[in-house]
Amino acid sequence: MPTATEIILIGGSAGSYTLIAELLEQLPSYFQAAICIVLHRNRQYDTQIEKSLSRKLRRNILSAVDKMDICMNHVYFAPAGYHLLVEPDFTFSLDGSEHINYSRPSIDVLFETAAQIYKDKCTAFLLSGANSDGARGLHVVEEYGGKIIIQDPNQAPIQTMPLAGQRETINPEIWNDSQIISFFNKLN
Amino acid sequence: MAGIKNTILIEFEELEEIIYLLQNISEVDLSGYSKSSLKRRVERFLQVEKMDLVDLKNAIVNVKDFHNYFIQELVVNVTEMFRDPQFFVSLKKNVIPYLKTYPQIRIWSAGCSTGEEAYSTTILLNETNILDRSFIYGTDISPKALEIARKGVYSLNKIKSYTENYLQTSPTSDFSSHYTAMYDAAIINKEYRSKVLFSTHNLVSDHAFNEFQLIMCRNVMIYFDKDLQKRVLKLFYDSLSLFGFLCLGSKESLYAHEIKDNFKVIDKKYNIYQKIK
Numbered sequence: 001m002p003t004a005t006e007i008i009l010i011g012g013s014a015g016s017y018t019l020i021a022e023l024l025e026q027l028p029s030y031f032q033a034a035i036c037i038v039l040h041r042n043r044q045y046d047t048q049i050e051k052s053l054s055r056k057l058r059r060n061i062l063s064a065v066d067k068m069d070i071c072m073n074h075v076y077f078a079p080a081g082y083h084l085l086v087e088p089d090f091t092f093s094l095d096g097s098e099h100i101n102y103s104r105p106s107i108d109v110l111f112e113t114a115a116q117i118y119k120d121k122c123t124a125f126l127l128s129g130a131n132s133d134g135a136r137g138l139h140v141v142e143e144y145g146g147k148i149i150i151q152d153p154n155q156a157p158i159q160t161m162p163l164a165g166q167r168e169t170i171n172p173e174i175w176n177d178s179q180i181i182s183f184f185n186k187l188n
Numbered sequence: 189m190a191g192i193k194n195t196i197l198i199e200f201e202e203l204e205e206i207i208y209l210l211q212n213i214s215e216v217d218l219s220g221y222s223k224s225s226l227k228r229r230v231e232r233f234l235q236v237e238k239m240d241l242v243d244l245k246n247a248i249v250n251v252k253d254f255h256n257y258f259i260q261e262l263v264v265n266v267t268e269m270f271r272d273p274q275f276f277v278s279l280k281k282n283v284i285p286y287l288k289t290y291p292q293i294r295i296w297s298a299g300c301s302t303g304e305e306a307y308s309t310t311i312l313l314n315e316t317n318i319l320d321r322s323f324i325y326g327t328d329i330s331p332k333a334l335e336i337a338r339k340g341v342y343s344l345n346k347i348k349s350y351t352e353n354y355l356q357t358s359p360t361s362d363f364s365s366h367y368t369a370m371y372d373a374a375i376i377n378k379e380y381r382s383k384v385l386f387s388t389h390n391l392v393s394d395h396a397f398n399e400f401q402l403i404m405c406r407n408v409m410i411y412f413d414k415d416l417q418k419r420v421l422k423l424f425y426d427s428l429s430l431f432g433f434l435c436l437g438s439k440e441s442l443y444a445h446e447i448k449d450n451f452k453v454i455d456k457k458y459n460i461y462q463k464i465k
Contacts (some may be wrong), residue, residue, distance in 0.1 A: 065441065
């Protein structure tokens with residue numbers, strides 16, 4: 001599969017899993033971009049989410065592996081216990097350095113590194129969560145010309161993360177759940 | 189260099205300039221490191237030290253020994269005892285019985301940082317009654333980390349989380365029997381400290397220095413690009429005795445490397461390999 005020239009990032013924590021599962025379910029069978037997701041979770045649960053989603057959606061949902069090519073039409077999750085980064089040669093790298101915003105993987109780390117490589121070919125979503133990880137990264141995406149979308153705080157089960165995203169960014173789009181789902185449904 | 193609301197970001201070209209400067213004034217070659225990961229470390233350094241790129245370049249060139257300090261701060265020194273407890277369970281089940289057949293067992297903990305993995309291994313060797321004929325070499329690029337490793341003193345906060353890991357390895361002893369606690373710290377028992385030799389070794393530029401039955405290098409190679417990974421894997425291959433074992437981190441696989449043909453997979457999930465030719 002060719003390397004992805006567009007990337008879609010999703011960051012979420014508490015309260016975001018249902019929406020993530022729902023939007024992945026809406027994906028067409030083929031799309032151009034690569035989708036990369038950081039979902040805060042306990043290290044003990046390791047790759048359960050990828051496995052159960054793969055079964056449910058009948059498509060390969062991958063846990064990103066170090067130095068793996070970032071391919072179009074693929075969905076990747078950051079593995080528990082590691083930061084996920086995008087490298088200039090359009091591969092992933094993993095990093096076990098300090099937690100950022102008490103999180104590893106940190107949404108900020110993926111957003112910041114992906115923004116600097118994919119620039120205006122980068123779209124980032126920040127969803128429900130109980131801390132402010134991802135807000136700064138969202139601003140970096142916007143500064144490098146990417147598109148940023150925040151889940152409507154009124155619809156997010158936990159508002160802290162979307163609200164932080166709104167505070168830290170200049171011109172985010174605020175979308176309700178059905179707008180977000182329809183975006184993924186209409187990908188090509 | 190751009191400043192975005194308290195976030196320092198440098199360009200990849202600027203990172204290359206720093207790598208080049210370091211190559212010129214020291215032995216350190218960071219050109220094979222994963223670029224985005226290294227760039228983040230440099231940005232973090234600038235943030236913590238309240239420096240900009242001009243300050244940094246100036247200090248690298250003009251301030252004696254600054255580059256040593258800088259490099260120490262760049263390398264990731266995050267580690268813990270019994271990290272990935274199930275890995276140690278697998279080691280006990282799949283590797284130790286084989287090591288038992290050797291009269292002398294040499295082990296290399298490569299990129300050992302502050303020594304936690306080397307000490308975890310000594311505890312495992314003790315529980316399986318082969319510590320007396322084993323010896324561990326712990327090596328790292330950072331002298332500062334090695335200093336902590338030699339002392340074998342860790343905060344009780346850390347020991348608490350290490351204990352949680354240890355309990356998941358189905359141990360045969362209390363974790364507290366392996367250290368002595370005093371005030372807010374604990375020192376690893378001397379019987380363990382005397383079994384490990386810590387010394388500096390640079391995986392990028394130094395050569396093989398002994399032959400080992402077991403090499404552990406977990407969560408180190410993720411910081412290297414594919415070419416450097418390939419070179420380091422060759423170094424490990426050359427340093428292993430035939431039928432010796434190589435243990436990589438749980439997200440580091442031989443899968444994408446040609447050298448995999450010389451190894452047999454012992455544990456696919458925890459990336460334990462045996463050299464077979």
